[in-house]
Amino acid sequence: MRSLATYLVEILEANGVDTIFGIPGVHTVDLYRGLENSRIRHVTPRHEQGAGFMADGYARVTGKPGVCFIITGPGMTNIVTAMGQAYGDSIPMLVISSVNPVGEMGSGRGHLHELKNQSALVREVSAFSHTILDIHAVEPALARAFSLFAAGRPRPVHIEIPVGLLNSDASFMPAARRFALPQPPAPCPDTGVQIASRLSAAMRPLIVAGGGAIGAASAIRSLAERLGAPVVMTVNARGIVPGDHPLAVPLTGDSAAVMKLLQESDATLALGTEFGPTDFADRLPASGRLPGWLARADLDAEQLMRGLRADLPLLADARLTAEAVLEALPEGSPATAGAAIARAARHEVETAMNPVLSAGLQMLDLLVQTRPDAIVVGDSTQPVYAGCTAFGAPRPASFFCSATGFGTLGYALPAAIGAALGAPDRPVFGVIGDGGLQFTIAEMACATEAKTTIRLIVWNNRGYSEIKSYMINAGVPPVGVDIYTPDFEPIARGFGWRYRKVSSIGDFATAIASPSIHNEVIEIDEAPFTASVAGAGE
Structure with a gap:
C-alpha cells in the first residue's frame, strides 16, 4: 500500500527537498515510513527548536525551504520560537506535523499531546497553518506553500495531518510531480x-x-x-x-x-x-x-x-x-x-564603538579576510551586535544572525549546522555567547552525528553581560545575569568536538588559519581578547 505519508514524501522529493529535520515520535512514525525509500536525508536534532533553527540556516544558504517533521503538541510548542525567528526574517520554512485524530482534537479529555487548538497556536508565527482532512488536500496545500516560497514573501508554513490519516491508502493518487509555480511580479x-x-x-x-x-x-x-x-x-x-x-x-x-x-x-x-x-x-x-x-x-x-x-x-x-x-x-x-x-x-560609526564591540568587529573582519568564502552565523552576543552595526560581509547570505527581528538566543549553533549541511563545501563559523550556547548546547551531538565541520566561536564573558550593562545603565539591580558558566572544554570533547581557547587577536588568527576537518569550539575570553585588540591598535 502507498500511504498518505509516502505520497507526501514523494511530492516533497519531486519538488527538490533533499533534507528534513525532525525527531520521530509515536504520532509521526508513519511519516518516517514514507522516508524509507526516498533519497531525502533525515537529520535528528536534540530538540525541535533546534530543528527549526537548522531549517532556517539551511534555507538561508541554499535558497530552498527548510523542511521539518514535527510531532503533535510539545514538538510544535518547542519549534514555535524558531518559526518566530524565521517569520521575522522572511525565511522559507515548511513545518509538517501530526495532530490528534479527528474527534480527539481539542476534546479537552487529555489525549496524548493534545492541545486546545494546535493550528491556532502556530498560525501566529506562520504565513498560514492548514489542517489536512482529506487525502486530496495534500497536493494543493503543498503547492500553496511552494508557491509562496517562489513568488511571495517567504515565511514559515505549517501543515498538520491527523494521526489516523497518515497511514490511509493513497494508492489511487497520481504520481507526484514538480509544481508549475508562478513567477514573482515584475514592475511595468x-x-x-x-x-x-x-x-x-x-x-x-x-x-x-x-x-x-x-x-x-x-x-x-x-x-x-x-x-x-x-x-x-x-x-x-x-x-x-x-x-x-x-x-x-x-x-x-x-x-x-x-x-x-x-x-x-x-x-x-x-x-x-x-x-x-x-x-x-x-x-x-x-x-x-x-x-x-x-x-x-x-x-x-x-x-x-x-x-x-x-x-x-x-x-x-x-x-x-x-x-x-x-x-x-x-x-x-x-x-x-x-x-x-x-x-x-x-x-563615523566605527570610531564611535566601545572597546568590546570594536574587538568583536575586528574579529569578524579578520575571519572573512582569512576565510573569504566563510559563512558566519551569529547569535545574540556582543561580537554579533558589532557585526550588525558595521560588519561588511564579502558576499550575500554569508552573514546572518538572530540579533535583529525576533531576537532569540541559542540560534547560532543549530543554524550553523543547517548552513553546513546546505553548503558542505564552505567553511561555517558560528558566533555565540557563553549564555546563549547553553540554550542549545545539546545540538553539538547532532553536528557530530551529521558529520559537519563547524567552528563555533564562543564569546565568554561569564554571564549575560549585555543585559547586565543594560540593567545597570537603567538603574535596575543586576539580578539573574551572573549565571554559572561551565567548563566548555570537557563538554566539547564529550560531544566529539575539538577545543581550543584563545585570549588574543593573534591567537585567534592562528586558530582560524589552520585547516579543520572536525567540529571545533574556539573559546574566546572576552577581557584579555579585548585588551589585546586595543593594544594592537596603539
Missing part, C-alpha cells in the same frame, strides 16, 4: 524608466537593500556603480555589495550616520526591506515620509504601507526591479560623491 517597463530618471537626476541618490534583495545582488551592485550611489544594507542584506566596496554602507544600529544618509538623499530606491525598527534602532517614524523622493519595491503589499511611506510603492520582486531600473539608466560616469559619503559614514 515605464516604472523602471521613472525610477531611473529620478535617480540619475539626483545629486545624492541612495539605495537601501534588505534581506528580500539577496537575489538582486549583481543588479544592485551594477546599479550603484552606474549611479555612484551608496548602498545601505540591513543585517540580512550584508554582502549584497561586498563590505570593502567603496559604495558599501553596512551600517545599522543606532547610527546617526545612516539616518543622515536617509534624510539628505534626494532620491532613494528601497528594495526588499521593511525598514525594520531593529535595523534602524527605532529612529524611523512608524509612518511618515523622507524629505526626498522614495521608491519601495516589496513582495508584500501590506508591508509597502507600513513604516516609511513611498512616493512610488511597487509590488514587485527586488531583482526584477533593480534590473528594470538598470536597463533604463543612461551610460556614463556618475557625478556624485557617493564613495566619499559612504566612507565618511563607515568611519
